[in-house]
Amino acid sequence: MGIKLGSSGLAEDLGMAGRDELQIVSFNLGEEYGVPIGQVQEIIRIGNITVVPNAPAYMEGVINLRGRVLPVLNLRRKLSLPANGTTKKSRILVIEIKGKLLGTLVDAVSHVLKVPSNSIEEPPEDILDKETDYITGVCKLPKELVILLDLEKLLARENGHEGGPDLQPDAGVDREN
Amino acid sequence: MDYSQLLRDYLDDAEECVHAFDSALLSLEDGGSDGARTEVINSEAINSEVINSALGALHTLKGNSGMMGYTSLKDFIHHLEEVLKQTLEGKLEVQAGLPPLLEGSSIIKKALQDIEKSPSSPPELNESIMDLESFLANGSSEAPRREILDLESYLGARTDTVKVSFNKLDDLLSLAGELVITKTRLGAIESAMRESGNKEEAAVLKEALESAEKTISGLQEGIMRARMVPVGTLFRKFTRMARDLAGSQGKKVHLVFQGEDTELDKTIIDELAKPLLHLIRNAIDHGIETPAERRKKGKPPEGRLTLTSTQESNYIFIRVEDDGRGVDPEEIRKKAVKKGILKEEDTPQEEEILDLLFLPGFSTRDESTDISGRGIGLDVAAKNMARLNGQVSLHSRKDEGSAFVIKLPLSLAIIPALMAEAAGEVFAIPISAVEESIKMDEKDIHLMNLREVAMIRDNIIPVLRLGGFFNLKKGFFGGGKLYLVIVGRGEKRIALAVDRLKGQQEIVIKPLDESFGRSRGISGASILGDGRIVLILDVPGLWEEGFLSLPRGAGLS
Numbered sequence: 057m058g059i060k061l062g063s064s065g066l067a068e069d070l071g072m073a074g075r076d077e078l079q080i081v082s083f084n085l086g087e088e089y090g091v092p093i094g095q096v097q098e099i100i101r102i103g104n105i106t107v108v109p110n111a112p113a114y115m116e117g118v119i120n121l122r123g124r125v126l127p128v129l130n131l132r133r134k135l136s137l138p139a140n141g142t143t144k145k146s147r148i149l150v151i152e153i154k155g156k157l158l159g160t161l162v163d164a165v166s167h168v169l170k171v172p173s174n175s176i177e178e179p180p181e182d183i184l185d186k187e188t189d190y191i192t193g194v195c196k197l198p199k200e201l202v203i204l205l206d207l208e209k210l211l212a213r214e215n216g217h218e219g220g221p222d223l224q225p226d227a228g229v230d231r232e233n
Numbered sequence: 234m235d236y237s238q239l240l241r242d243y244l245d246d247a248e249e250c251v252h253a254f255d256s257a258l259l260s261l262e263d264g265g266s267d268g269a270r271t272e273v274i275n276s277e278a279i280n281s282e283v284i285n286s287a288l289g290a291l292h293t294l295k296g297n298s299g300m301m302g303y304t305s306l307k308d309f310i311h312h313l314e315e316v317l318k319q320t321l322e323g324k325l326e327v328q329a330g331l332p333p334l335l336e337g338s339s340i341i342k343k344a345l346q347d348i349e350k351s352p353s354s355p356p357e358l359n360e361s362i363m364d365l366e367s368f369l370a371n372g373s374s375e376a377p378r379r380e381i382l383d384l385e386s387y388l389g390a391r392t393d394t395v396k397v398s399f400n401k402l403d404d405l406l407s408l409a410g411e412l413v414i415t416k417t418r419l420g421a422i423e424s425a426m427r428e429s430g431n432k433e434e435a436a437v438l439k440e441a442l443e444s445a446e447k448t449i450s451g452l453q454e455g456i457m458r459a460r461m462v463p464v465g466t467l468f469r470k471f472t473r474m475a476r477d478l479a480g481s482q483g484k485k486v487h488l489v490f491q492g493e494d495t496e497l498d499k500t501i502i503d504e505l506a507k508p509l510l511h512l513i514r515n516a517i518d519h520g521i522e523t524p525a526e527r528r529k530k531g532k533p534p535e536g537r538l539t540l541t542s543t544q545e546s547n548y549i550f551i552r553v554e555d556d557g558r559g560v561d562p563e564e565i566r567k568k569a570v571k572k573g574i575l576k577e578e579d580t581p582q583e584e585e586i587l588d589l590l591f592l593p594g595f596s597t598r599d600e601s602t603d604i605s606g607r608g609i610g611l612d613v614a615a616k617n618m619a620r621l622n623g624q625v626s627l628h629s630r631k632d633e634g635s636a637f638v639i640k641l642p643l644s645l646a647i648i649p650a651l652m653a654e655a656a657g658e659v660f661a662i663p664i665s666a667v668e669e670s671i672k673m674d675e676k677d678i679h680l681m682n683l684r685e686v687a688m689i690r691d692n693i694i695p696v697l698r699l700g701g702f703f704n705l706k707k708g709f710f711g712g713g714k715l716y717l718v719i720v721g722r723g724e725k726r727i728a729l730a731v732d733r734l735k736g737q738q739e740i741v742i743k744p745l746d747e748s749f750g751r752s753r754g755i756s757g758a759s760i761l762g763d764g765r766i767v768l769i770l771d772v773p774g775l776w777e778e779g780f781l782s783l784p785r786g787a788g789l790s
Contacts, residue, residue, distance in 0.1 A: 106758070106766040107658070109703030111749040118745070118758055120766050123414030125758045127746035158748070211748070 083162040128159035250294035257287035312365040465493030491541040508614035520557030554636040560629040591615040619773035652735040656700030666772035675713035
C-alpha cells in the first residue's frame with residue numbers, strides 16, 4: 057500500500073510562519089516538484105485506473121481507494137508538461153484539498169525533505185505571472201532545485217480556465233515538437 | 234397515513250409554530266422597553282420583521298388547524314392575525330396589542346393540550362374569539378383578564394420526534410456503504426486465508442464476519458428507513474393547487490389519494506415534486522372537462538383526479554389518473570404528421586403514438602392554456618424521471634380518462650444494473666432503462682444515412698457502439714457477433730452495441746467527482762465486489778448529449 061504519512065492537515069506549513077524549516081514531499085515530473093507534507097495523506101502505487109470517457113484530458117480516471125471512488129489527476133497534463141507514460145516508479149499522491157481527497161499521478165516520489173526556510177526563494181519573476189501563481193517558491197538544495205506547488209491554486213485554475221488553450225488535451229504533446 | 238401519525242405531525246408542527254410566535258412576541262415586548270436597544274436606529278423596520286415572522290407562524294398553524302378540522306381554533310388564530318396586522322399597519326400600538334396576543338398564545342397552548350388529550354373533541358374558543366372581536370372593534374385592551382392557566386401548559390405538548398438535518402443522514406448512509414465494501418474485502422481475506430491453509434483462523438474470521446454482516450445490513454436498513462418519508466406529505470401539497478387551478482378554469486376537481494402512506498426516500502420525494510406538479514397541471518388543463526361538458530357526457534360535474542402510490546418489488550409506481558376527456562390517438566397521429574414527426578403512411582402502435590406526447594413541444598390542444606402551455610410539462614416530467622432511472626408512461630381511453638404512471642427504483646442509491654463489456658471496459662447500464670438485449674451478427678447492422686441501424690422486429694433502431702462513442706480502443710467483435718442492448722423507449726430508443734454481457738447485479742451508485750466535468754454519457758461509478766470500478770451509463774444523457782449531437786458517421790467502427 058505504500059508509505060502512510062501523517063494525515064493532519066498542517067495548513068500553517070504552507071505559510072511557514074515562525075518556522076525555520078519546511079517539510080515537503082518531493083516528486084519527479086522530469087523536473088523536481090514539491091508539496092508540503094501536511095497536504096499529503098498517503099502515497100500509493102498505481103493499481104487499476106478506470107478511465108472516465110469524455111472527461112478533461114488532465115483527469116487520468118478513478119481508482120478504488122478502500123471503497124472510495126478517488127479521482128486521479130495527471131499532474132503532467134495539468135501542468136502542460138510533455139506526456140510520459142506510467143512506469144513501475146509511478147505513484148499516486150493522495151492529497152486532501154478543501155476536505156476532499158484527490159489522487160495526483162506523478163512519475164516518481166523522490167524524498168521526504170526537511171528544508172531550511174532560508175533556502176526557499178520566491179519564484180523568479182520572469183517565470184511568474186498570473187497564470188503560474190500556483191508556484192509558491194523554489195527550493196535551492198545543494199544538488200537540485202525543487203519547485204514548490206500550491207495544489208489548491210493549481211486546481212482552482214481548472215474552473216477559470218476550462219477549455220483554455222493551455223488545457224487542451226494535446227497541449228503538452230505540442231511542446232515536444 | 235393513519236390518523237394518529239397525522240395528529241402527531243400536526244402537534245409537532247403546532248409546537249414549533251407556537252414557539253416561534255412566542256419568541257416573536259417576547260422580542261416585541263423587549264424592543265419597547267429594553268434600554269440596550271436604543272442603539273437600534275430603525276426599530277420600526279425591525280418590529281415589522283418580527284411581526285411578519287409571528288404572522289408566518291400563525292398562518293401555518295391556522296392552515297394546519299383548519300385541515301385537521303379544528304375550526305374554532307382556526308378562527309381564533311385568524312383573529313390573532315388580525316391584531317398583528319393592525320400593529321403592522323400602524324393602526325395599533327405594538328405595546329397595546331401585546332397583552333391580547335400573549336394571552337392568545339396561552340390559549341392556543343391550552344387548546345393544543347386539550348387536543349392531545351382528546352383529539353376527537355375540537356376545542357371551543359368562541360368566547361375568546363368574541364373577546365378578540367371586541368378588542369379589534371374598540372382598540373382597547375379591556376378584554377377581561379383570565380386567571381393564569383395551568384402552569385404545565387407552558388411546556389407545550391410532548392413530542393417524540395427529533396429533527397435531523399438530511400445531510401447528517403446522508404453522511405451516515407455513505408459511511409454504512411463504506412462498511413459494506415470493507416466487509417467484502419475482509420471476505421476476500423478470509424477466503425485467501427482458507428486457501429493458504431489457515432483453516433481454523435479462517436473459520437473464526439468467517440464467524441465474526443457473519444455477525445458483522447448482520448449488524449451492517451441492520452445499520453444500513455435503519456438509516457435508509459430514517460430517510461423515508463410518506464408520499465402523502467407530498468400529495469397533500471397538491472390539494473390546494475388542484476382546487477385553485479381548476480377553479481381558475483371554471484372546472485371542479487376532487488383530488489383523491491391512495492396509498493399515501495407508502496414511504497419513499499426523501500431524495501426521491503424531493504425529485505418527484507416538480508414532475509408530479511406538471512402531470513397534475515396537465516390533467517387539469519387538458520384532461521378534466523368543464524362541468525357543462527362533463528354533464529353532456531353523462532359524467533358527474535366534478536372531475537376526479539386520483540394520486541396513487543404502490544410498491545412492487547424494487548419499484549415504486551405513482552399514478553396520476555383523471556376521469557377526463559382522455560387522449561385520442563388519431564388526433565395525436567394527425568398532429569405528428571402535420572409536424573413532420575410521422576409520415577402519413579406510418580402505422581405506429583397506439584402505445585408509440587402516446588409516447589409522442591413526451592416529445593419536447595408536443596401538445597394535443599390547439600389553444601394551449603396560459604398555464605401549461607404547449608405541452609412543455611410532459612417533456613420535463615419525462616426527462617426528470619429518466620434522470621432518476623425511472624420512466625413515465627401514459628395510458629388513456631378517449632372520454633374515459635388518462636393515467637400517467639411513473640415507475641421509479643425504490644432507492645436512488647442502489648439500483649439493479651446490466652453489466653456490459655465494450656472494448657475491454659465494463660459498464661453498468663441501469664436495468665430500468667433496458668428494454669431488451671439481443672445477440673446479433675455484425676452483418677445485420679446496416680448503414681442508413683451514414684448512421685448505423687439495426688432492424689429489430691420491423692423497427693429501425695439506431696445503433697451506438699459504446700467503445701467507439703467513448704473513444705476506447707477498438708472493440709473486439711468475436712466472430713462477427715455482438716450484443717445490442719436496447720435502451721430508452723419509443724422514439725428515443727437506441728441500441729448500444731457491446732462485445733459481451735456479464736449479467737445483472739445490484740450496484741451502489743457513487744457520484745463522480747466534479748473535476749471530471751460533465752462526462753457525456755456517464756452518470757456515476759460503482760465499486761464491484763472484487764474492488765474494480767465500473768462506470769454507470771447515463772442513458773438519457775447518451776441519447777441527448779451523445780447521440781443527437783454526434784456528427785453522422787461518428788461512432789462507426
